[in-house]
Amino acid sequence: MANYSKSSLKKKFIFLMVVTAVVVLFTALLVLRTVYMSSSLIPHKEFAKGFAEAHGEFVGEKYYPKHITQEMLDKYEYFAYTLEYTSEGEFKNVVYLGDSVFASEQLASAEADVDNLLADPSSKEESEESEESKESTGSAESKESAESAESKDASESASSEATSSESASSSDTSKEEEKEEVHSIKFYCDSLDPEIFENFRNLKYVSVSGAAIRQNYYNYYMYYSYGYYKSLPDVEQLDFAKLENLDCFKNMKNLKYLAVGYSSLNTLAGLENLSELKYFELSGTDVTNFEGLTSEKAPNLFSLSASDLKLEDISSLASAPKSIVTLDLSQNKIKDISVLSDFVNLKSLMLYYNEIEDISPVKSLTELRLFYASNNKIKDMSPVGSLVNANKVDLGSNEIAKVDGIGEQNTKLQTLTLSNNCISDLGTISKVTSLVTLDLSSNAEKEEETENSETTSSEKAEEKEPVKTLENISALAGLEKLETLTLTGNKIKDISVLTGLKKLKTLEASDNEITTIGKLSENMPKLETLNLSENKLSDITGIKDLKKLSNIDLSENASISDVSVFASFDPTVLKTVDISVTVDDKAEQSNTNIKDFSAFKKYGKATVKGLPEKFEFDKETSKDTSKDTSGASKDESADKSEEASKAESETPTEESETATEESSAESKAEESVSAE
Known part of the structure; x- marks a missing residue:
């Protein structure tokens, strides 16, 4: 019995010793892990772990948070x-x-x-014009110099090849060294x-x-x-x-x-x-x-x-x-911006979506290039006239009734947005001949808000549409540098007054009361996009000879009856045409006033919107032109353009494949910045 007890005690003792050793070892491992997985420099455990692993992977070693040093962080x-x-x-x-x-x-x-x-x-435009003039005037000289250069290059080709190869190799080496850094x-x-x-x-x-x-x-x-x-x-x-x-x-x-x-x-x-x-x-x-x-x-x-x-x-x-x-x-x-008058070094000022009524403090900010103050309560825009260096001004969605203050002194103003105001008088806008982009869309009278007014939902439904205010646009004639003009949502009746817009490429004038367009080919020879939808047009012969026109929208002009003018257009240039109308709020349909659609026989299906359901295109032209315009062939065209763009982008891609691993790491980091 005693021998059994001693043996049993011995086994128990050994068991306890083993368990104790395991516990001690496990505890030691936990302590060691805790020590290795913590950093005195970065208390945040997840960040420290991620940083140590990423830094170690970059240098090719196994790092734990314990290994983080001040030198690494610096x-x-x-x-x-x-x-x-x-x-x-x-x-x-x-x-x-x-x-x-x-x-x-x-x-x-x-x-x-x-x-x-x-x-x-x-200044960029001036430099481009000067470069063009230099190229044109120096063409003869360049021919002569090219002939002499050919003989000179031939005699020096051997030495230059050797020199260029050496310089290229040294350049590549220096680039690699820079990338490694x-x-x-x-x-x-x-x-x-x-x-x-x-x-x-x-x-x-x-x-x-x-x-x-x-x-x-x-x-x-x-x-x-x-x-x-x-x-x-x-x-x-x-x-x-x-x-x-x-x-x-x-x-x-x-x-x-x-x-x-x-x-x-x-x-x-x-x-x-x-x-x-x-x-x-x-x-x-x-x-x-x-x-x-x-x-x-x-x-x-x-x-x-x-x-x-x-x-x-x-x-x-x-x-x-x-x-x-x-x-x-x-x-x-913000309502009061008077404190800004002392910031005379400002070149960009963003004040949109505030409650500002008075912008007179900006008069002293003559260095401003960009001034965005849309969605405020501004009535007087004349202080903008003092911004002689401004090239972009946005005063959309305010309460401006007259264009005032700007003029000959604003020689750098190229983009002006005055949409969603209540402008009826274009005032001095004709003097700003530097304008390239102008937005005058949706000018209508603003409804005054009353504190005690209670309007039921039924009354709101019966509210009248805002009264449009902009009708006379003759002041825009002569703005020779205009390329984009937006006049959507006004009460304009005649755009034939827009003479002298020789550089205009885009004209958006939908939702007006236009009945006359005049000879656009004479007034706007470079026009590419024309939107005259939702007007009162009947005669569209004025678009004839617009050789560069690629998109035209004449939808919701139910009075149009003659579309023969489209026979003179090249369907490979004119990509989209919309002559559809909507009757009784139903889906878009063809215009029943138009009896002859034969002018569109040479166009593709996807080009023209608003044709009768049973309209038939010419077989030959549908085979040719539909490749550019029909749904399936449009995809083919898109594929070709994608292939072309891929071909253009293959060169840098191939170069990147031969670049070093450091270059790849750098590009990934740059992608992260662009994503941010």
Whole structure:
């Protein structure tokens, strides 16, 4: 019995020792794993794990969060957090990090975007014209120089080939070395915390904007709206929700680009640490004023985006740096913009969707190139006349009754939008001869809103249509540079008064009362797109000899009876024709007033809309022209165009296949930026 007890105790002891050893070993492994999977520099475990794996994969080593060093973090100067649709059919939040070269490229791209936006199109046009004149005047000289150059090139061909091959090889080597220097990584991370940024000291470009994430989300949603995706995350969970101030960026002394839109930011506290900041985007945050945004704290600020903040008072902008060149205050509730009169360096000002009535403070902003103030309550547009450098002005959806103030001094104004106003007098518009694009659509009297008015649903249904105001457009004659003119939804009766529009390519004049069009071939010889639907036309012979016309819409003109003019058009040039009418709100039908449709026999089925059901095309022409116009052959034409475009794009594709792995990594990172 005693021997049995000793043996039993011995076994139990051994068992306990084994179990203890296993537990100790397991605990040690857990502790070791915890040590390896945590980083003192990045407390956020998921981010630290993703960063370590991505960085290690790039350098060809196995890294854990424990291996993260300050030197690694200091290598990165670019940070972007956005949304990606994966090949598995899922949406994932993704982080992109790039080194100094990559950050510099993105900053340069941001600057280039602004430069292109603010570029003076008139100077570009002048340079193109001068180049054309140089080419034409120098054609004879070029022929002579070409002959002499041929003999000279022949004698130097051997030496130049050797030199070029050496230079090409050295150039390729230098390019490879440059590409090797570019370092960018990508990893998935479901969430972010402000503490992540505390040890990224060298970041120059940071984008954690919920706006970019939302944009990608909805782009993917629209594209994959037929069920190709597996999961759609809650957009609200994608925001950088814990970001309430800017203190987490305090160590980034070189930060130049910061996008924190649609986050929980509610104060600009911490901005004093970002003296190098140039681009600041805080749209859709909880910020209610601009206190803290001063010239001392942000002396280099170039671009400020503060849309959708529900701002009513912007007087706190008075102390903001006057170095700002682009300012976006759209989609707020602003009424008074007098504080903006001191921002004399502004070149782009966005004020659309506010409650502004008086824009006189912009008179002093003579450097403005872009001025967008649609959807406000503006009645007087004369201050725009002081914007002598403006090339794009949008005052659509306001309460303007007369075009006033603009004139000969606005020599750079090329795009003007005055749609959805109540304009009846075009005033001084004839003096703005630099206009290339003009939109005067839907001008009608505005209904005054009364506070105590109570309107039943039946009364609303019986409300009269707005009274159209724009009828006389003779002031537009002589605007020789116009290429696009939109006059839709007015009460215009005669467009034959539009003389001298020799460069006009697009005329949209539907929903008017037009009865006369005159000889368009004389007034608008370059016209390509003509929309005269929903008018009162009966005679359309004026479109004859419009040799470049490719699209014409004459639908809902029930009085048209003669379409023989279309026999003179080339169906390979004129691609779409619409002569249909709608009777008693039914489907579109052919015009019963037209008795002879034979002019369309040489056209394809898809070209003409509104023909009788039993209409027969010429067999020969239907075989030939339908290749460009019928449904199936249209696809063939599209395939050919796709093949042509593919052929054009094959060269860079083949070059990219022979590029280095570093080049591939760089292109992927650039794709991420474009997606953002």
